[in-house]
Amino acid sequence: MPNLPSKKEIFLTGLWKDNPVLRQVxxxxxxxxxxxxxxxxxxxxxxxxxxxxxxxxxxSLLRKYTPMRIRMMVQTLIIASYVIIVDIxxxxxxxxxxxxLGPYVALIITNCIIMGRCEAxxxxxxxxxxxxxxxxxxxxxxxxxxxxxFIREPLGFGTLLGIWQTLLSLTMESAASRSTGKKNWLSKxxxxxxxx
Amino acid sequence: xxxxxxxxxxxxxxxLFFVSLVSAVKHLNEKKIASNQALKLQWIILKVLDIxxxxxxSDDQISRLFTERVKDIRVGDRILYAGYEEDxxxxxxxxxxxxxxxxxxxIQGMVGVNPDATKVLGIAFYKHTxxxxxxxxxxEDWFSGQFNGLRLFPIEGDQKIFxxxxxxxxxxxxxxxxxxxxxxxxxxxxxxxxxxxxxxLKELWTSVEERE
Numbered sequence: 001m002p003n004l005p006s007k008k009e010i011f012l013t014g015l016w017k018d019n020p021v022l023r024q025v026x027x028x029x030x031x032x033x034x035x036x037x038x039x040x041x042x043x044x045x046x047x048x049x050x051x052x053x054x055x056x057x058x059x060s061l062l063r064k065y066t067p068m069r070i071r072m073m074v075q076t077l078i079i080a081s082y083v084i085i086v087d088i089x090x091x092x093x094x095x096x097x098x099x100x101l102g103p104y105v106a107l108i109i110t111n112c113i114i115m116g117r118c119e120a121x122x123x124x125x126x127x128x129x130x131x132x133x134x135x136x137x138x139x140x141x142x143x144x145x146x147x148x149x150f151i152r153e154p155l156g157f158g159t160l161l162g163i164w165q166t167l168l169s170l171t172m173e174s175a176a177s178r179s180t181g182k183k184n185w186l187s188k189x190x191x192x193x194x195x196x
Numbered sequence: 197x198x199x200x201x202x203x204x205x206x207x208x209x210x211x212l213f214f215v216s217l218v219s220a221v222k223h224l225n226e227k228k229i230a231s232n233q234a235l236k237l238q239w240i241i242l243k244v245l246d247i248x249x250x251x252x253x254s255d256d257q258i259s260r261l262f263t264e265r266v267k268d269i270r271v272g273d274r275i276l277y278a279g280y281e282e283d284x285x286x287x288x289x290x291x292x293x294x295x296x297x298x299x300x301x302x303i304q305g306m307v308g309v310n311p312d313a314t315k316v317l318g319i320a321f322y323k324h325t326x327x328x329x330x331x332x333x334x335x336e337d338w339f340s341g342q343f344n345g346l347r348l349f350p351i352e353g354d355q356k357i358f359x360x361x362x363x364x365x366x367x368x369x370x371x372x373x374x375x376x377x378x379x380x381x382x383x384x385x386x387x388x389x390x391x392x393x394x395x396x397l398k399e400l401w402t403s404v405e406e407r408e
Contacts, residue, residue: 036329062210067203074210081214085221092225095232099335103300103325156329 010129014136021144026112031145034104038161041149043097045142047086047105049135052114055079056122056134063123075118076109083109113141236322237306238262241291244308244318245279266291271399279308287311292396296388299380301325303334307393309348313400319343319389331381342372348397357393360386 005013020026027048034044058078059066066074087105090098098105108114117137122130154160239258242248248261265280265288277291289311295304303324308317319340326332333339346358347369360374360382374382 034328040328065206067199067206070203070207073207077211077214081218084218088218088222088225088229092228092232095236101328104328 007129007132011132011136014133014138014140015143016140018137019140019144020113020116020137021141024113024116026116027141030104030107030111031141031148033107034101035145035149035152036156038146038149038153039097040101040104041142041145043090043094043101044104044108045138045145047083047090047108048111048113048141049138050086051079051082051108051111052117052134052138053131054082054134055114056117056130057127058082059118059122060125060127060130066123071123072115072119075115075123079114079118080109113137235259238266240306240320240322241266241277241279241308244291244306244320245277245289246308246317247279247288249318271403274396276400289317290400292400294389294392294396296384296392298324298326298384299331299378300327303385303388305389307343307396309397309400313397314348316343316346316348321385326378326381331375331378333375333378334381334385339373339375346370346372348393350398350401351390351394356386356390358386358390 014020018024021028021031030044030048034040055075055078059075062074083106086108087098090101090105117130117134121133125133150160235255235258239253242258242261242265245266247265248258253261264284265282267278267280269276269278271292274292279288279291280286281288289308290313291306291308293304294307295302297303301324303321303326305319305321307319309315310317321334321340324332324334326334343358348357351357356370358370358372359368361371363373363376366373374386
């Protein structure tokens with residue numbers, strides 16, 4: 001009997017050792033797309049955590065019945081269903097954020113992490129282990145995104161979850177006025193607009 | 197053969213299950229989504245008519261203000277919303293929907309003008325699929341706010357009502373800041389909004405003249 005990893009190990013692997021973004025290089029598109037604002041990042045993270053966990057769980061529950069040759073089709077169907085559910089719920093209860101995220105929610109379907117985990121883990125493991133693996137992986141993904149958004153939002157918009165606006169815009173303004181030429185990546189007006 | 201049949205039946209059943217699940221969730225939330233959208237539209241109309249622009253206005257307040265101060269009328273083949281002053285019969289301005297192709301998909305917006313249609317009261321975009329953080333910034337107040345007070349006049353030839361130019365290079369009052377990093381969205385907005393304004397204002401001017 002091979003030495004099976006404990007539940008705790010399965011969960012922790014996704015967080016750091018096999019972090020989907022940093023180690024497996026999965027889900028890179030959305031990592032760059034939704035990290036412009038912390039709020040967008042949080043909602044994307046919540047959507048992804050739900051989808052990865054539920055898809056892994058479902059794929060694992062069906063693993064003994066799904067014919068090998070059509071397993072990818074079944075996985076796509078499962079993932080797409082959960083994503084559409086997330087999309088509908090965000091539209092109904094968080095209309096503002098649904099607008100901010102635009103097409104990105106529907107694009108969770110194509111996030112490689114979800115299918116990657118279904119293929120690599122869920123279809124060979126028990127439902128509980130698969131769920132924990134999904135949770136670890138999606139939290140690992142969320143962690144990286146939050147760190148990136150934490151750097152990108154102040155740089156791009158001069159805000160951080162809407163807090164510290166004045167302080168940041170002041171430092172940025174002086175930085176912008178020091179740089180010369182028309183190639184300023186942030187114009188003064190823009191910074192003032194952001195802080196207004 | 198038996199194996200293949202099993203795959204087909206399995207796929208059919210599992211599709212049936214998940215499609216039913218999604219339909220059920222959609223059905224349960226349909227009303228809420230529709231009312232969100234209706235409320236959003238009312239809010240946008242109030243905003244472009246400059247009746248209410250406070251961000252924290254409650255949903256009840258929005259629908260109350262809307263029923264009290266806005267009436268919809270038909271001009272040509274489109275809907276026009278007439279906004280009234282607090283007294284309930286002096287016309288404050290008109291709002292009308294505009295729309296056109298953006299960079300990724302259609303953009304829909306609302307324009308508010310003063311009673312003789314010579315000045316913009318406000319413009320807002322409420323439906324689009326532009327890139328969040330880039331073209332999607334058309335919904336932000338700094339962008340749509342630039343249109344407030346824009347002078348409207350009948351245009352001839354290649355003239356445009358307004359131009360979107362790179363930030364920092366604008367001079368004339370009808371030159372507004374485009375969105376940095378969203379050149380395609382900016383030029384799409386410039387193109388369709390000029391056309392729509394031209395088209396709709398001509399109808400509005402004719403109807404204003406007829407009334408006089």
